[in-house]
Amino acid sequence: MEEIARFDIHVTSSDTKTHINRSFEVNKEYSKLVFDVSYSPKYLEDVSKCMQLMKQRIKDVGFEEDFLPDKELAKAIPLANHISWSIDSPKDGYLGTKHKHNPHQILEISEEKSSFGFMPAKIVKGTWNITSSMNAILTDDVDIHIIVSGE
Amino acid sequence: MKWHKVELHTHTIASDGDMLPTDLVDNALDRKYEAIALTDHNTTSSVAEAVAYGKKKKLIVIPGIELTTFWGHIVVTGGNSHIDWRDITLDNIDEILKGARDKNDLVTVAHPKRIGTPFCSECRFLFKLKDWSNVTSYEVWSHYMPQASFESKQTKEEWISLLDQGYKIAPVYGFDWHTRDEGCPAIAYTYVGVVGDLTEEKILKAIEKSHTYISMGIEIDCKAVRYGNDYNLGDSLPSGEGEIVISANVVDEYAKYYSCEIKGMRFYKNNKLYLARKWSGEKISVPVEFDKGYFRVELYGTVDGIDGDVAILSPFYIK
Structure with missing residues (x-):
C-alpha cells in the first residue's frame, strides 16, 4: 500500500455540528483506497460535566424533572463524542457515509466492493474528498487522524 | 380497504x-x-x-x-x-x-x-x-x-x-x-x-x-359514513350529519407476548374531545355532526400494565 495523504485535525467542542473537508489528489488508478480514520478521546469521563450536560438538556427540551433520576442518568456516563465520515469521488461524487460509533475505523473503496456504508467506485485519478462530520463533540478537545492509502 | x-x-x-x-x-x-x-x-x-x-x-x-x-x-x-x-x-x-x-x-x-x-x-x-x-x-x-x-x-x-x-x-x-x-x-x-x-x-x-x-397489537376497522357513502381514515368528506363506525380487536399473535387491554376510545372534533366511550368489545356506531376541520379517534388502554394510548388513527378531514 502506498500512503497518499495524511491529515491531523484538532477540533474543540465549539466545532460540534460542523463538517471538515480534506481533499487529496490521486495520481494513479489504484484497485482500492483505504482510509484509516480515528479520533480521540471518544468519551467525556468527567462525571460532573456529564451530569450537567444531561440535566441541562432535560430542562431545555421540557421533559419533566423526574424524567430520569440521577441514578439512571449515571448509567449514561461516560457520554460519547461522535464523528461520522463521508467520501466523495471525482467521478461518482458522494459515495456514502460511515455512521458508526467506533472511534477507529478502516474504510475501503473499490470498484468491486466498498466498506458497508459506501457505494462501490472505481479509483480514478483526480481530487477526492473525505469529510469528517462533528455530530457531537462533548469534550473540550478532540484529535482526528486520517491516513489515506492506495493499493 | x-x-x-x-x-x-x-x-x-x-x-x-x-x-x-x-x-x-x-x-x-x-x-x-x-x-x-x-x-x-x-x-x-x-x-x-x-x-x-x-x-x-x-x-x-x-x-x-x-x-x-x-x-x-x-x-x-x-x-x-x-x-x-x-x-x-x-x-x-x-x-x-x-x-x-x-x-x-x-x-x-x-x-x-x-x-x-x-x-x-x-x-x-x-x-x-x-x-x-x-x-x-x-x-x-x-x-x-x-x-x-x-x-x-x-x-x-x-x-x-x-x-x-x-x-x-x-x-x-x-x-x-x-x-x-x-x-x-x-x-x-x-x-x-x-x-x-x-x-x-x-x-x-x-x-x-x-x-x-x-397501534399496539390492535387491528381496527374504522370508517366515516356521510350521505350513505363510506370514507376511510385520511379521506376528506363533506361537513354535516353522519356517523363513525368502528371495531377493534387485539391480535391473537400479539396477545401471546404482550398483555393488551382496550379500555375505551375517544373521539375528537378538531382538538376538542367530542365523546369518550368505554370499550365493550363490540362494533360501535357514533352519530357525529362533522364540522369543518378534522375528526379523529384514539383508543386508550393498557399494555403490559402501563396505561396510555394504544392506538392513534389518522383523522378524517372535513371540507
Whole structure:
C-alpha cells in the first residue's frame, strides 16, 4: 500500500455540528483506497460535566424533572463524542457515509466492493474528498487522524 | 380497504445497525411485517441488496434513507431523491424537503421529540420548518412502550397542533430497528390501508393520503359514513350529519407476548374531545355532526400494565 495523504485535525467542542473537508489528489488508478480514520478521546469521563450536560438538556427540551433520576442518568456516563465520515469521488461524487460509533475505523473503496456504508467506485485519478462530520463533540478537545492509502 | 403491518424505519450494518441487508429481510419476515423501508443513516449502500433479497423472499423493501443531520433526523422514502445530508442547513431545510416531495418521495419526521444530544447525536428535531406541507408523515410513536413516554406526549401534542394548523400529516410508528432481537416481537406497528394487492407504490400513496393508523397489537376497522357513502381514515368528506363506525380487536399473535387491554376510545372534533366511550368489545356506531376541520379517534388502554394510548388513527378531514 502506498500512503497518499495524511491529515491531523484538532477540533474543540465549539466545532460540534460542523463538517471538515480534506481533499487529496490521486495520481494513479489504484484497485482500492483505504482510509484509516480515528479520533480521540471518544468519551467525556468527567462525571460532573456529564451530569450537567444531561440535566441541562432535560430542562431545555421540557421533559419533566423526574424524567430520569440521577441514578439512571449515571448509567449514561461516560457520554460519547461522535464523528461520522463521508467520501466523495471525482467521478461518482458522494459515495456514502460511515455512521458508526467506533472511534477507529478502516474504510475501503473499490470498484468491486466498498466498506458497508459506501457505494462501490472505481479509483480514478483526480481530487477526492473525505469529510469528517462533528455530530457531537462533548469534550473540550478532540484529535482526528486520517491516513489515506492506495493499493 | 385492507390494512397491512409495516415498519418504515430500519437500519443495517451499512450504518449503525448490526444486521446484514439479507438478515434484515429474514428478521422482518419473522416479525410478520408485510413491508419495510430500509432507512440507514446517510447512506443507501444496502438498499439494492435488501430490495433484491426482499423480492426473492416476497417482502416489499422500500428504498429509503434517514437524513441524520445536526438538527434532527428525517426519513425520506421512495428512492427517487438523492440528497447529500452534508448540504442540509437550518436555512435550506424547507427547500430540501420540497425537492424530495417534488420527486414523489415521502418525508417523515423521525423521533422528533427524542431527547437528543448528549444522549444521542442530535436525534431531536430542532428544525423550524416554515412549511410543514412538505412533510407527509410524522413518528407520533417511536421505539419502546410508546404509550407511556414523555417523548410520545410531546410528539402527540405537536402532531395535533399541526393538524390544527390545517396540515395533513399521517401518524406513523417508527421502531427505528437496529439490532435483530431489539424489541422483539414488535411492540407497535404502523398499519397502512390499500385496496387490492399490496405494492410499494400503494404503500407510499397510502401514507401520502394518510391512510394509516398506529397501534399496539390492535387491528381496527374504522370508517366515516356521510350521505350513505363510506370514507376511510385520511379521506376528506363533506361537513354535516353522519356517523363513525368502528371495531377493534387485539391480535391473537400479539396477545401471546404482550398483555393488551382496550379500555375505551375517544373521539375528537378538531382538538376538542367530542365523546369518550368505554370499550365493550363490540362494533360501535357514533352519530357525529362533522364540522369543518378534522375528526379523529384514539383508543386508550393498557399494555403490559402501563396505561396510555394504544392506538392513534389518522383523522378524517372535513371540507
